[in-house]
Amino acid sequence: MTTWLNFLKEQGADLAEDNGIPSIAFSANAADETARTNFVTPLVHFGLITATGEDAASFLHNQLTNDVTHLTDNQARLAGYCSPKGRMMASFLIWKEGDRIVLQIPREIQAPVQKRLSMFILRSKAKLTDATEELVALGLAGPAAASALLPWFPELPLAILDKITSDAGTVIRQANAFGIPRYQWITTPQRAIEAWPHLTSVLQPAGSDAWKLAEIDGGIPHITTSTQEKFVPQMINFELIGGVNFKKGCYPGQEIVARSQYLGKLKRRMMHATVEVDKIVPGTEIFAADDPDQPCGMVVNAARANAQQTDCLVEIKLAATEGAVHLGSATGPVLNFQPLPYELTDPV
Structure with a gap:
């Protein structure tokens, strides 16, 4: 168990695993209703991959459904990874952090997807690394989230999927859910441990279902083991939420994805x-x-x-x-x- 998970357990978190994939709950705050506002939750059900090397952006650009080469320092993007038949094998949230690109992916499919992507690096000067223990992600939602983050981020990103990076890590504005703003804070385990007492003095600690429920209300899908290669991106509205760029070059399955977009209803x-x-x-x-x-x-x-x-x-x-x-x-x-x-x- 990682330092971060051990700390959360000491703070009263109930940790469970399903085939090695952690989930979290806070029984002390358990209620009939899953938290919808003014909560903070450790996003332990996501994994993180970092891509480094001078060809990292061009390599990912040629593999994913969205534009990576023009990804700026102040924005994040959704992206999919498709089979040659245009069926989604993974969904990502991606952003730049200094000289590396970070990919957030459901933890349960991280290892096989990272392995598959690595097979196609070949002679590209790029490397994919599991960063799940190096970085942790926190999900914050509600009007009080801004004051909770204030000690580290005096200003927050305003537009959906805009981001701000500082010495304290990266904050990404997420799609609203239940009519309220949401953010992700990606930082080091040590910073998260130091910040937890303040965050939970402003926001209620909540389990994994709180973030998952918010994503559902926001209409944001995530590919998991049981749904890999089941959907062309448009079947799960992925192009409507900005996960597909139809002007970029080829990627696996691109012809089928384009055909679904331009031929018929x-x-x-x-x-x-x-x-x-x-x-x-x-x-x-x-x-x-x-x-x-x-x-x-x-x-x-x-x-x-x-x-x-x-x-x-x-x-x-x-x-x-x-x-x-x-x-x-x-x-x-x-x-x-x-x-x-x-x-x-x-x-x-």
Whole structure:
């Protein structure tokens, strides 16, 4: 167990692992409702990869769905990594930090994705390194987040995915959730340990579900083990949230992703739904009542909202949303669809 995780355990955190992937909860602050505002949570379910070397940017540019060569020092970007068939094998948040590029990825797929990317470096002057123990990420949400960060960041980034880097680390503005601002602070374990008492005097400590629930409300999908190679980016709205650049050069699967964008109307999209169950596993299939013999989509991500309800992002045939849709089988719990914070526009 790392120094950071040991510290959190000493602070009352309940740590759990699923196939080596940590999750966190704070039973002392447990409530029927998952925290939605004025909270801080250690983002232990994400891993971090650093890319270094003079060819690092061009190498990643040729592998990912977004522009990396023109990534500036004051912004972050979403990006996907696709198979040759255009299906997403990973989703990232990426940013520059000095002479290196940092990639944040769900922890459960970090190792195989990092290994696969490394296979294609070949003669490029680039190196990928696991930075999960070197850096830690904290998620902060709510109006009080600004005052919590004030001792280290007198000014905060205003636009979504803008970033500020200082000696205290990097702060990235995240998409709003539940109508409130959110930030990530990426820093060293020692800095995070020193900052924790102040942060938790202003914000309530919260578990992994708080950030996952906020991402779902913000319509931000994450590829996990059970959903790798299931979706072309547009099927989970990835181009709508800035994860795909259609003007950049080639990358694996680029032709198929472009064809999905420019040929015809999309028949599948990602929707936000609530279900009256206490837990949902990503990859669970969903079924339309009027076509019970075959799934009409699957769960992308899910998080506990309260003791009776789970929120989820589901990829689904748009035609199926006109009737009842059920979780797990045609007789399973009913999905109640919720609005997304962005419009589901058709490709042009």
